[in-house]
Amino acid sequence: MADTALMSIPGLIDPVPTPRDITPRADGRIDLIGLPKPRITELFAAAGLDAKAAKLRAKQVFHWLYHRGVTDFAAMTDIAKDMRPWLSERFVIGRPEVVLSQHSSDGTRKWLLKTADDHEYEMVFIPDESRGTLCVSSQVGCTLNCRFCHTGTMRLVRNLTPGEIVGQVMLARDALGEWPKGAMQGFDEVEDDDGGGYSADGRLLTNIVMMGMGEPLYNFDNVRDALKLVMDGDGLGLSRRRITLSTSGVVPMMARAGTEIGVNLAVSLHATNKAVRDEIVPINRKYGIEELLQACADYPGASNARRITFEYVMLKDKNDSDADARELVRLIKLYNLPAKVNLIPFNPWPGAIYECSSPERIRRFSDIVFDAGISAPVRTPRGRDIDAACGQLKTTAQKMTRAELDRLADEKQAALG
Ligand code: SAH
Ligand code: SF4
Numbered sequence: 001m002a003d004t005a006l007m008s009i010p011g012l013i014d015p016v017p018t019p020r021d022i023t024p025r026a027d028g029r030i031d032l033i034g035l036p037k038p039r040i041t042e043l044f045a046a047a048g049l050d051a052k053a054a055k056l057r058a059k060q061v062f063h064w065l066y067h068r069g070v071t072d073f074a075a076m077t078d079i080a081k082d083m084r085p086w087l088s089e090r091f092v093i094g095r096p097e098v099v100l101s102q103h104s105s106d107g108t109r110k111w112l113l114k115t116a117d118d119h120e121y122e123m124v125f126i127p128d129e130s131r132g133t134l135c136v137s138s139q140v141g142c143t144l145n146c147r148f149c150h151t152g153t154m155r156l157v158r159n160l161t162p163g164e165i166v167g168q169v170m171l172a173r174d175a176l177g178e179w180p181k182g183a184m185q186g187f188d189e190v191e192d193d194d195g196g197g198y199s200a201d202g203r204l205l206t207n208i209v210m211m212g213m214g215e216p217l218y219n220f221d222n223v224r225d226a227l228k229l230v231m232d233g234d235g236l237g238l239s240r241r242r243i244t245l246s247t248s249g250v251v252p253m254m255a256r257a258g259t260e261i262g263v264n265l266a267v268s269l270h271a272t273n274k275a276v277r278d279e280i281v282p283i284n285r286k287y288g289i290e291e292l293l294q295a296c297a298d299y300p301g302a303s304n305a306r307r308i309t310f311e312y313v314m315l316k317d318k319n320d321s322d323a324d325a326r327e328l329v330r331l332i333k334l335y336n337l338p339a340k341v342n343l344i345p346f347n348p349w350p351g352a353i354y355e356c357s358s359p360e361r362i363r364r365f366s367d368i369v370f371d372a373g374i375s376a377p378v379r380t381p382r383g384r385d386i387d388a389a390c391g392q393l394k395t396t397a398q399k400m401t402r403a404e405l406d407r408l409a410d411e412k413q414a415a416l417g
Contacts, residue, residue, distance in 0.1 A: 016139065016143060031092050032094075033170065034163025034166055035162075036225065043091070044057050047090050057083070060078060061073075061079070062235075066235040066236050067179075094116075095170060096167045098114075103386070104386045106383065108125065109388075110124045110383060110388040119158055120140065121160065121395065133206070136165060136212050137214055138213070138216040138219045139159050139160055139215065139219055140156060140159075140213065142215055143157050143218065144281075147279060148270075148313055150352070153351075159218070159219040160222060162229070163226075165223060166230060166236070169205070206242060207244075209244045210245040210246055211244070211246045217257060220257070223261070240264075244265070246311065249267060249269075250287070251291050251295045255300065265299055265308050266309040268311045269289075271324075273327070277289060289331070293334075293335045302338055308337060308340075309342050310328075310340070311342045312328070312341055312344065314345050316356060316357045322365075325364075329368070343376055343379065
């Protein structure tokens with residue numbers, strides 16, 4: 001990809017290609033989605049508006065983009081009529097392209113999306129009684145190769161841009177029909193706990209989790225810039241308390257995530273000793289459990305009211321014994337962490353080398369942690385019938401390629417035999 005620069009990242013792995021923040025379309029127009037307001041002001045000034053006009057227009061356009069979800073400059077009725085074509089000749093309001101959208105029997109929805117340069121990634125919407133959660137991707141694929149995760153087996157990886165990340169949230173609002181209609185009035189104040197003016201009746205998008213494809217802390221700047229637009233009262237206006245970032249344990253970036261983004265933290269712990277975590281979450285070989293838990297203890301903003309979630313995938317005979325549960329409790333207490341534990345039944349995928357623990361085992365594990373005074377709910381798998389559950393995200397296109405390869409192999413075999 002011509003417009004891809006290599007970003008160095010502090011990991012075990014090769015740098016992840018990251019595109020430039022602005023890559024004009026083939027026709028030279030620039031996509032405004034994902035750019036902060038001052039950047040839009042600069043672009044308007046560079047295109048010929050005087051400083052005052054550029055600032056005013058940027059403010060108006062920004063409001064239309066993020067409060068009203070408008071995708072056409074022609075609909076911006078408070079902008080002078082002759083100004084609207086001027087804008088649309090130079091700029092576009094993009095959305096990720098939808099390749100496929102699927103609906104699960106349990107109400108979960110999954111979208112296969114495509115970037116302008118033809119990379120596919122996925123997002124998932126999970127409604128329940130009290131909230132509607134959008135599971136957002138930060139990268140195409142993931143470089144970290146956790147042994148139980150299907151996304152980690154994808155070869156192709158590139159960081160998503162802020163526009164491609166915030167674009168997922170905007171597309172979900174398009175699909176759910178959630179943009180406010182009527183008079184130009186927004187949610188200028190974001191109350192800390194009210195979901196930014198959105199009710200929590202499960203049909204609406206109230207929460208965001210950075211738990212789709214990719215490791216968000218390997219794409220720190222873009223994830224931060226996108227989430228700033230999501231949290232901005234002039235932007236999408238969602239409270240930071242309703243956003244959770246999940247990391248497999250990129251320790252050097254965790255403090256910055258706390259201070260520069262300030263959302264809830266989830267940590268994919270999955271094991272309580274070095275040997276097992278080295279095997280199933282290979283980044284552990286670089287940043288070990290002690291370092292990781294210390295970074296959690298130091299996480300800015302963590303408190304009993306805002307606990308850190310430890311995700312723990314239940315793998316049969318690997319990390320699911322009573323001793324593991326007790327060690328998990330010991331570690332959480334040793335570091336004095338305000339924590340809750342999320343037990344995730346392993347979601348199998350073709351070729352996975354693990355099995356899910358039995359329901360009785362998961363229940364027993366949960367009871368041990370719970371009896372020690374730490375909340376340990378078992379997460380109900382959602383959207384399994386459309387491969388939308390945790391760790392199953394791997395684009396349909398890649399799966400089809402694999403199926404095609406198998407078919408070709410069979411045909412070849414048949415021809416030979
Ligand atoms: N890369 C980040 C966020 C995306 S994964 C991270 O690893 O935290 C979101 C969660 O799903 C993580 O806790 C991950 O470990 C878990 N997960 C991955 N594959 C899974 C599978 N096959 N079954 C159940 N959970 C899985
Ligand atoms: Fe990447 Fe998270 Fe999957 Fe690990 S679990 S491979 S970090 S997406």
